[in-house]
Every structure is written in structure tokens, then in C-alpha cells.
Amino acid sequence: MLRLRVICLFALPVLSTLLAGFLAAQQPSGASGRGGRPVIPQIDTTIGDRGQVVYAANCASCHGADARGTARGVDLVRAFGVRLDPTGAQLGAFLASGHKDHSVPPIALTETQVSEVAMYFRVRIDFANSGSNNVAADILVGNAKDGETYFNGDGKCRTCHSVTGDLKGIGTKYSATMVQNRIVLPRGRGPAGKGDPPEPARTVSIAQADGSTLSGTLVSISDFLVTYRDSSGVPHTVTRTGDVPKVTIRDPLQAHIDNMQRLTTKQMQDLTAYLVMK
Ligand code: HEC
Ligand code: HEC
Known part of the structure; x- marks a missing residue:
């Protein structure tokens, strides 16, 4: 194994x-x-x-x-x-x-x-x-039933997803390889995400010295600058030095990043076998 x-x-x-x-x-x-x-x-x-x-x-x-x-x-x-x-x-x-x-x-x-x-x-x-090398037979070695159990149970996938909702039709939308890739790294986070849709936006909140908080959708961050868009889409850039001001980024894909480190190959294959039929 x-x-x-x-x-x-x-x-x-x-x-x-x-x-x-x-x-x-x-x-x-x-x-x-x-x-x-x-x-x-x-x-x-x-x-x-x-x-x-x-x-x-x-x-x-x-x-x-x-x-x-x-x-x-x-x-x-x-x-x-x-x-x-x-x-x-x-x-x-x-x-x-x-x-x-x-x-x-x-x-x-x-x-x-x-x-x-x-x-x-x-x-x-x-x-x-790219799908030019469709490895479906090779990739579909998991047990769909176990995948379903994990999806609804220990995997906690159902806390964010539903196979009759957002993941409905995923097996027709993507190749089996792609389904497996998405389970691990949704939306272009991987290096090979050619033609991927943009990843879901991260939000940022910036604690100001006066106690107020600026927040919005993260556009970019470096050691010196944070750029975000406010709720009306207007971009703002704030300078930063080290931890000042304190910047907190919330990533909708954090669960996936955490999962990468604990999914076993069997769980990944079972989830793939389950989801490609949806
Ligand atoms: C805390 C929330 C959360 C949890 C838990 C979670 N995901 Fe996701 N997942 C997301 C978000 C956010 C996206 C990106 C949605 C988007 O494409 O905009 C995503 C995307 C996906 C996609 C790609 C969907 C598509 O249409 O491209 C798959 C497949 C997926 N997740 C499977 C899983 C599986 C399997 C698990 C359980 C092991 C899981 N997710 C757990 C939040 C979560
Ligand atoms: C004598 C056999 C052997 C040779 C030669 C060998 N590998 Fe491996 N490799 C393995 C085995 C077995 C594993 C899985 C166990 C491990 O990681 O130690 C592995 C695992 C890996 C992994 C980790 C994969 C993962 O799961 O993330 C990488 C990366 C890798 N090899 C790269 C290479 C590269 C690059 C070369 C050549 C420069 C190479 N290996 C040569 C046997 C070999």
C-alpha cells in the first residue's frame, strides 16, 4: 500500500x-x-x-x-x-x-x-x-463505496460539498485524472493547472494601529505591500514592515491544503472512484 x-x-x-x-x-x-x-x-x-x-x-x-x-x-x-x-x-x-x-x-x-x-x-x-493520455482505467482503482463513506464521514467533505449540489456532474465535467487532481488541489493551485479557472479568492483583514480593521479580497501580498479590493471592488494597497500591521489571510481552500498532508492513497483513490460517477 x-x-x-x-x-x-x-x-x-x-x-x-x-x-x-x-x-x-x-x-x-x-x-x-x-x-x-x-x-x-x-x-x-x-x-x-x-x-x-x-x-x-x-x-x-x-x-x-x-x-x-x-x-x-x-x-x-x-x-x-x-x-x-x-x-x-x-x-x-x-x-x-x-x-x-x-x-x-x-x-x-x-x-x-x-x-x-x-x-x-x-x-x-x-x-x-491534458486528457490526451486518458488514464481512467489506471486511475479508477478505488472503491466508490468506501469513498462515499469517507466523503460523508471522516473526510468531512460534506461540510462544504454536496454530490447533488456543487459537485453534481463533476465526473462529466473532468477526466478521472482531473477529478483526482481537484480533490487534492482545486483550481489551479498545482503547477500543472493549464487553463484552470481562477482559484477562489482569499480574504484578508488588516488590523490598523488605531484598532480598526480593513478587509476585503486579497489581490497580492509581498513582504512590503498588501493589496486588496474592498466590497465595491476598489483596490487599496497598504504597506507593511514585518508583522506591522497584522495581516490575516483566510483561504477557502485551507481544508484542501490540510487534507494534502493526511489523505492516504487509498482514500484519494476511493474518493476519485466515488466522485467520477457523480
Ligand atoms: C472547508 C471547506 C472544504 C472542505 C472540508 C472540502 N473542500 Fe473541496 N473545495 C472547497 C472549496 C472552497 C473549493 C473550491 C471551489 C471552487 O472551485 O470555487 C473546493 C473544491 C473542490 C473540488 C473541485 C470542484 C470543481 O468543480 O472544480 C473537489 C473535487 C473537492 N473540493 C473535493 C473535496 C473532497 C473530496 C473533500 C473531502 C476530502 C473536500 N473537497 C473538502 C472547500 C472544501
Ligand atoms: C532503487 C529504486 C529507485 C530508484 C533508482 C529511484 N527511486 Fe525514487 N522512489 C523509489 C521508491 C521505492 C519510492 C517510494 C518510497 C520512498 O519514498 O522512499 C520512491 C519515491 C520517490 C519520490 C517520492 C514520491 C512521492 O510519493 O512524493 C520521488 C520524488 C522520487 N522517488 C524521485 C526519484 C528520482 C528523481 C529518481 C532518479 C534521480 C529516483 N527516484 C530513483 C525507488 C527508487
């Missing part, structure tokens, strides 16, 4: 990666990371091809020629650890340390090779997401 043990390894950088991705989306393309934050580059198949060569020599024997896994290594196209690390920021150290728990001998790659391999994974994920 491929429980997502690696999640723990990646858990800490998850939020910063998501935040980096979010910030990257706020910046004009080509901008370099403000405040030193990495910007996720565009998919580049030339770099991906170079990554494939590195991958074939070092990884394919276990993870398969197409990165879809073998008995010796997990499917990396579907792996959360890969999806949450689009630039390979954590990958080099992971490989050099012998995977998790030193289960695989250390693999020393140069920084360039690591970023090329990360790009190769993005090309593969993009391909899987």
Missing part, C-alpha cells in the same frame, strides 16, 4: 511552495522572485527532454520509463511530493539523502540536472492532465 509517507518529508515546504506559486501568479511573467521567492518557470519541453535523459539513466529502472511507476518505485506523475515541488527545490536533497529513510541509495545529481528532471515531471504531469 503506497501510503503517502513522503508527504511528511515535504510537509513543511508545502505551504511555502503554494505561497510561492500563488505569488508567482500575481507577478508579471518573467519577473524574478521578489524577496527571493522562487518563481515557477513556464513549461519548457527542451529542458524536459534533457531531464528525461537524466531520468532514464538514474530513475527509470524503478519508476518506469514513463515515470508511471513499477513494482520497484512509485508513480511519480501522480506523486504529491512531485506535484508540490515543481521546481525541484526539495528534490536534490531528497535524492542525495537516499530518498526517505535511506530506502534507495543516494543519487547525486547536479542542481541543473535536478531542475531538468523536475521539468521532465512537469511535462509528464501536463500530458496526463
Whole structure:
């Protein structure tokens, strides 16, 4: 059973990666990371091809020629650890340390090779997401009944969703792969969200020195500026230094971010099997 043990390894950088991705989306393309934050580059198949060569020599024997896994290594196209690390920021150290728990001998790659391999994974994920490679049979291995139980019970999905309401018809709206992606990362939070609709807005509240609070929909945030739109759609920008003023962001997708770290592969597959029939 491929429980997502690696999640723990990646858990800490998850939020910063998501935040980096979010910030990257706020910046004009080509901008370099403000405040030193990495910007996720565009998919580049030339770099991906170079990554494939590195991958074939070092990884394919276990993870398969197409990165879809073998008995010796997990499917990396579907792996959360890969999806949450689009630039390979954590990958080099992971490989050099012998995977998790030193289960695989250390693999020393140069920084360039690591970023090329990360790009190769993005090309593969993009391909899987595009529907040109419909892996429905392969992805629908879960138990829909267990998925339903989890959805209505421990998964607490029903506190926000209904299969006769907002999720009605989701199985016809998306491919099976996409349904599974959305369970994990709704609306373009992942690196491979090509053509995704905009993510649901985050709200922000800013505690002013005089005790009043400004609030609205978050437009962008950096170390120095917060921009939000008020209820009539007018943008405002507030400067900040460190924690002053105190800025609190509320994310409608927080439950999904939390879930990423605790969903097991079985729960994810069961939920997918359940939802694709809706
Ligand atoms: C000897 C077999 C073997 C080789 C070679 C190997 N891996 Fe793995 N890999 C595994 C196994 C088994 C796992 C799952 C257990 C673990 O994480 O230790 C894994 C897990 C991973 C994960 C975590 C996936 C997740 O669930 O998030 C990543 C990322 C990964 N490998 C990347 C690579 C890359 C990149 C290479 C080549 C540079 C490589 N591996 C070479 C066997 C291998
Ligand atoms: C606290 C609220 C909350 C909980 C709990 C929650 N979600 Fe979500 N979910 C959201 C929000 C918000 C969205 C984004 C809706 C949108 O697309 O605007 C979303 C989106 C989704 C989507 C994509 C819908 C689409 O049409 O693109 C799926 C699938 C989904 N959630 C499944 C689940 C599952 C399965 C669970 C339980 C494991 C779950 N959610 C738990 C809030 C929640």
C-alpha cells in the first residue's frame, strides 16, 4: 500500500511552495522572485527532454520509463511530493539523502540536472492532465463505496460539498485524472493547472494601529505591500514592515491544503472512484 509517507518529508515546504506559486501568479511573467521567492518557470519541453535523459539513466529502472511507476518505485506523475515541488527545490536533497529513510541509495545529481528532471515531471504531469493520455482505467482503482463513506464521514467533505449540489456532474465535467487532481488541489493551485479557472479568492483583514480593521479580497501580498479590493471592488494597497500591521489571510481552500498532508492513497483513490460517477 503506497501510503503517502513522503508527504511528511515535504510537509513543511508545502505551504511555502503554494505561497510561492500563488505569488508567482500575481507577478508579471518573467519577473524574478521578489524577496527571493522562487518563481515557477513556464513549461519548457527542451529542458524536459534533457531531464528525461537524466531520468532514464538514474530513475527509470524503478519508476518506469514513463515515470508511471513499477513494482520497484512509485508513480511519480501522480506523486504529491512531485506535484508540490515543481521546481525541484526539495528534490536534490531528497535524492542525495537516499530518498526517505535511506530506502534507495543516494543519487547525486547536479542542481541543473535536478531542475531538468523536475521539468521532465512537469511535462509528464501536463500530458496526463491534458486528457490526451486518458488514464481512467489506471486511475479508477478505488472503491466508490468506501469513498462515499469517507466523503460523508471522516473526510468531512460534506461540510462544504454536496454530490447533488456543487459537485453534481463533476465526473462529466473532468477526466478521472482531473477529478483526482481537484480533490487534492482545486483550481489551479498545482503547477500543472493549464487553463484552470481562477482559484477562489482569499480574504484578508488588516488590523490598523488605531484598532480598526480593513478587509476585503486579497489581490497580492509581498513582504512590503498588501493589496486588496474592498466590497465595491476598489483596490487599496497598504504597506507593511514585518508583522506591522497584522495581516490575516483566510483561504477557502485551507481544508484542501490540510487534507494534502493526511489523505492516504487509498482514500484519494476511493474518493476519485466515488466522485467520477457523480
Ligand atoms: C532503487 C529504486 C529507485 C530508484 C533508482 C529511484 N527511486 Fe525514487 N522512489 C523509489 C521508491 C521505492 C519510492 C517510494 C518510497 C520512498 O519514498 O522512499 C520512491 C519515491 C520517490 C519520490 C517520492 C514520491 C512521492 O510519493 O512524493 C520521488 C520524488 C522520487 N522517488 C524521485 C526519484 C528520482 C528523481 C529518481 C532518479 C534521480 C529516483 N527516484 C530513483 C525507488 C527508487
Ligand atoms: C472547508 C471547506 C472544504 C472542505 C472540508 C472540502 N473542500 Fe473541496 N473545495 C472547497 C472549496 C472552497 C473549493 C473550491 C471551489 C471552487 O472551485 O470555487 C473546493 C473544491 C473542490 C473540488 C473541485 C470542484 C470543481 O468543480 O472544480 C473537489 C473535487 C473537492 N473540493 C473535493 C473535496 C473532497 C473530496 C473533500 C473531502 C476530502 C473536500 N473537497 C473538502 C472547500 C472544501
